[in-house]
Amino acid sequence: xxxxxxxxxxxxxxxxxxxxxxxxxxxxxxxxxxxxxxxxxxxxxxxxxxxxxxxxxxxxxxxxxxxxxxxxxxxxxxxxxxxxxxxxxxxxxxxxxxxxxxxxxxxxxxxxxxxxxxxxxxxxxxxxxxxxxxxxxxxxxxxxxxxxxxxxxxxxxxxxxxxxxxxxxxxxxxxxxxxxxxxxxxxxxxxxxxxxxxxxxxxxxxxxxxxxxxxxxxxxxxxxxxxxxxxxxxxxxxxxxxxxxxxxxxxxxxxxxxxxxxxxxxxxxxxxxxxxxxxxxxxxxxxxxxxxxxxxxxxxxxxxxxxxxxxxxxxxxxxxxxxxxxxxxxxxxxxxxxxxxxxxxxxxxxxxxxxxxxxxxxxxxxxxxxxxxxxxxxxxxxxxxxxxxxxxxxxxxxxxxxxxxxxxxxxxxxxxxxxxxxxxxxxxxxxxxxxxxxxxxxxxxxxxxxxxxxxxxxxxxxxxxxxxxxxxxxxxxxxxxxxxxxxxxxxxxxxx
Amino acid sequence: xxxxxxxxxxxxxxxxxxxxxxxxxxxxxxxxxxxxxxxxxxxxxxxxxxxxxxxxxxxxxxxxxxxxxxxxxxxxxxxxxxxxxxxxxxxxxxxxxxxxxxxxxxxxxxxxxxxxxxxxxxxxxxxxxxxxxxxxxxxxxxxxxxxxxxxxxxxxxxxxxxxxxxxxxxxxxxxxxxxxxxxxxxxxxxxxxxxxxxxxxxxxxxxxxxxxxxxxxxxxxxxxxxxxxxxxxxxxxxxxxxxxxxxxxxxxxxxxxxxxxxxxxxxxxxxxxxxxxxxxxxxxxxxxxxxxxxxxxxxxxxxxxxxxxxxxxxxxxxxxxxxxxxxxxxxxxxxxxxxxxxxxxxxxxxxxxxxxxxxxxxxxxxxxxxxxxxxxxxxxxxxxxxxxxxxxxxxxxxxxxxxxxxxxxxxxxxxxxxxxxxxxxxxxxxxxxxxxxxxxxxxxxxxxxxxxxxxxxxxxxxxxxxxxxxxxxxxxxxxxxxxxxxxxxxxxxxxx
Numbered sequence: 003x004x005x006x007x008x009x010x011x012x013x014x015x016x017x018x019x020x021x022x023x024x025x026x027x028x029x030x031x032x033x034x035x036x037x038x039x040x041x042x043x044x045x046x047x048x049x050x051x052x053x054x055x056x057x058x059x060x061x062x063x064x065x066x067x068x069x070x071x072x073x074x075x076x077x078x079x080x081x082x083x084x085x086x087x088x089x090x091x092x093x094x095x096x097x098x099x100x101x102x103x104x105x106x107x108x109x110x111x112x113x114x115x116x117x118x119x120x121x122x123x124x125x126x127x128x129x130x131x132x133x134x135x136x137x138x139x140x141x142x143x144x145x146x147x148x149x150x151x152x153x154x155x156x157x158x159x160x161x162x163x164x165x166x167x168x169x170x171x172x173x174x175x176x177x178x179x180x181x182x183x184x185x186x187x188x189x190x191x192x193x194x195x196x197x198x199x200x201x202x203x204x205x206x207x208x209x210x211x212x213x214x215x216x217x218x219x220x221x222x223x224x225x226x227x228x229x230x231x232x233x234x235x236x237x238x239x240x241x242x243x244x245x246x247x248x249x250x251x252x253x254x255x256x257x258x259x260x261x262x263x264x265x266x267x268x269x270x271x272x273x274x275x276x277x278x279x280x281x282x283x284x285x286x287x288x289x290x291x292x293x294x295x296x297x298x299x300x301x302x303x304x305x306x307x308x309x310x311x312x313x314x315x316x317x318x319x320x321x322x323x324x325x326x327x328x329x330x331x332x333x334x335x336x337x338x339x340x341x342x343x344x345x346x347x348x349x350x351x352x353x354x355x356x357x358x359x360x361x362x363x364x365x366x367x368x369x370x371x372x373x374x375x376x377x378x379x380x381x382x383x384x385x386x387x388x389x390x391x392x393x394x395x396x397x398x399x400x401x402x403x404x405x406x407x408x409x410x411x412x413x414x415x416x417x418x419x420x421x422x423x424x425x426x427x428x429x430x431x432x433x434x435x436x437x438x439x440x441x442x443x444x445x446x447x448x449x450x451x452x453x454x455x456x457x458x459x460x461x462x463x464x465x466x467x468x469x470x471x472x473x474x475x476x477x478x479x480x481x482x483x484x485x486x487x488x489x490x491x492x493x494x495x496x497x498x
Numbered sequence: 499x500x501x502x503x504x505x506x507x508x509x510x511x512x513x514x515x516x517x518x519x520x521x522x523x524x525x526x527x528x529x530x531x532x533x534x535x536x537x538x539x540x541x542x543x544x545x546x547x548x549x550x551x552x553x554x555x556x557x558x559x560x561x562x563x564x565x566x567x568x569x570x571x572x573x574x575x576x577x578x579x580x581x582x583x584x585x586x587x588x589x590x591x592x593x594x595x596x597x598x599x600x601x602x603x604x605x606x607x608x609x610x611x612x613x614x615x616x617x618x619x620x621x622x623x624x625x626x627x628x629x630x631x632x633x634x635x636x637x638x639x640x641x642x643x644x645x646x647x648x649x650x651x652x653x654x655x656x657x658x659x660x661x662x663x664x665x666x667x668x669x670x671x672x673x674x675x676x677x678x679x680x681x682x683x684x685x686x687x688x689x690x691x692x693x694x695x696x697x698x699x700x701x702x703x704x705x706x707x708x709x710x711x712x713x714x715x716x717x718x719x720x721x722x723x724x725x726x727x728x729x730x731x732x733x734x735x736x737x738x739x740x741x742x743x744x745x746x747x748x749x750x751x752x753x754x755x756x757x758x759x760x761x762x763x764x765x766x767x768x769x770x771x772x773x774x775x776x777x778x779x780x781x782x783x784x785x786x787x788x789x790x791x792x793x794x795x796x797x798x799x800x801x802x803x804x805x806x807x808x809x810x811x812x813x814x815x816x817x818x819x820x821x822x823x824x825x826x827x828x829x830x831x832x833x834x835x836x837x838x839x840x841x842x843x844x845x846x847x848x849x850x851x852x853x854x855x856x857x858x859x860x861x862x863x864x865x866x867x868x869x870x871x872x873x874x875x876x877x878x879x880x881x882x883x884x885x886x887x888x889x890x891x892x893x894x895x896x897x898x899x900x901x902x903x904x905x906x907x908x909x910x911x912x913x914x915x916x917x918x919x920x921x922x923x924x925x926x927x928x929x930x931x932x933x934x935x936x937x938x939x940x941x942x943x944x945x946x947x948x949x950x951x952x953x954x955x956x957x958x959x960x961x962x963x964x965x966x967x968x969x970x971x972x973x974x975x976x977x978x979x980x981x982x983x984x985x986x987x988x989x990x991x992x993x994x
Binding site (some may be wrong): 034037056059060062063064067068069070071072073074075080081082104106315318319322323326327328329330331332334339340341363365434 | 530533552555556558559560563564565566567568569570571576577578600602811814815818819822823824825826827828830835836837859861930
């Protein structure tokens, strides 16, 4: 029965070859149009063993212009990859806008392989699927076209295919004992696959189950699926960009956050003598804490946000003086480079996630999305609104992997900022630190207050809490940063 | 005696602290000025065990603005690094223009460690030093400031320092058995170091030997050396940019190269039937050769250069159809991104050097330096002139690491190009492939002929030879590419 069904869909070589030239033309046209569209294409080719994932990919690759395509196959994670969150290697591999990434198996391979292990936990599987679902949702929301094909074979067809491959001297090497093992456990994998597809199927990223019994039909089905999804996507993108956005006044999403800011007492002061005494004590303790973290292969991510001239640079210098410079990296975040601009806004931060035991200090960060990008209109309304969730998800991935995340908001009053701006303008070697943009931002103080408040309220989560630091007095602020950093690291290590 | 000498140079804490504030100010000013200068700074801190490399780096890091500095410490190479040429990890780590990279030990650590091994070969040591010397010369010629400090301790002073560190409970952990081993073999290391310094000391990259007996003097000496070298460098760069360049007519360096081009017969033709028959045979043989290479962990780098419309894209498509898409990457080379522009021109190509067993196809390449950059004046005279050597050196590093390098020049006549340009303009789906720049380049045909000739003559080297492919007939050209690629790979594997 199964065999007959398969034969029914079999496509003759003649019919196949008659259809290929037109398809190839359409695919190359897709690539030409893609260059003008601000989106990347992710084509996932997953499926059961023997379904011909490699063949499909090679065929597609030969049909497309290979200069606009990159194929990714993920082998077991390397050392560098294992030291980062699960999704790090996938974020790194994302194609820039205008290009196509073809994923052999993709992020699904590893997850299914794990779940097939004898002692695999159900909860772990579901959690990993949730991560993937977030990942794809994040990319799709940013305009990426995600086309996921699952190449399906019945158990019988799979057995037949594996035997065929084995019987041919040219292909016998491709059949491994793992393939037969996977065949024996067909039912188990089918159940897991069903769960997986249910959990990761959504409007922006549906699953296309493709019958792989007949190779030619399979190839055509994948190509036509890609073309159809691209056309639909193109239409949707055009509609989205056609609708111009009305600039709205800045109103708080969560007034509680802004109140936190306004209520922060700013009148603490510290004498030079008291500061120096305490500073050395805390520098020593911080140094010990950082070394303990490294010994346990825990990395640390510091995030510094704050008003212009709030003293981020000075605080970072004091902090780094307690850390071995060889283990520590400061990432100054200003305008994205053009490579960064051609990716999702989180990509540039994923790039710098530290290896095990290392420290990364972000001087400004992904929070730019809900601050400057919100207020300057660099991000659309829906973009910055969903960024809170995306950011929480990003940080959750860091903390889950054991990375200690410490976030600071350095707070000064509007008057104090004015004093510091003037001081910078009057001081020869500080003049480079102040420009017209700073004055422009200052005029938007009230709007920033609202955006900062929303940020504090909406991204305040237990494993990656915000530390509000009163910074009108520089010495007080610097000491606070040292103290809070030390205590957070100690707490994360279970030391106090 | 040694002790007394040490005490003589000892700096009191008071004197030290009196000098630090001014130094810090100068260092930060250096960083401010550096942002306007088009050059990176590489500060190498090497030296004997116990000389305090880590302390110096931490001190400097705390004096500088950490946002413009990155510190690199190289641990034993990771898997990904071992699969590339020796210098790959160092190329990857280079700071962009305007920033400072501080190197703990740097590329010298690994080389000295290797040379200290019981069975180390003298020739290997000298070869590695030569590589380093080329590396530094290449960067210095491009405007990089390279400051190399060697922290020196006499044998007695080293023993004393190690004992001091051991006796203090806070620092005892820093002394390892390796340190004492290195102390016992002080004389051997000193001899190797002398050889190393002689081999890698040159005008753009001298060694500064710094007495590390007194910690405070040592810190000041490193900082003042950096400042002095920066000032001198600044002057030199200003002079270099002050001298405007006279555009000279394009004259051949090596007329023999151009004759090669002119003598190439372009009248070969291949019928569709003959092509298809032979193509399949060669595709199969190429596929087998590529798989054999992968099995031996040999990577392959293809370079495609040729006239506009010579058929590079088509040839690459035929080539990739014989290679598993999962092992193969096509790098289309057009305008550099801004990250690429802020590095040495070879950096963007080093980035994509393949892992063991993988294939990278460069669609245009580093040869742009001696073609378009030479003719359009994007590179200065001295820049493109020295590029031949730099390119030969780069390719030698690839082939030494076992990478098979296959270079093609696709050659067509001027008339044939005209026919193809017109055809592109008339064909709807090919129109995107032709623009005003193509027509502009065409008007410089004669100049390009000279530049291509020089390139062929000056970068024709045994392990990475050029293949000239007559490409007036597309089928003939594509088959030639398949044949030549296959034969090169087979020869490199010792198969024929």
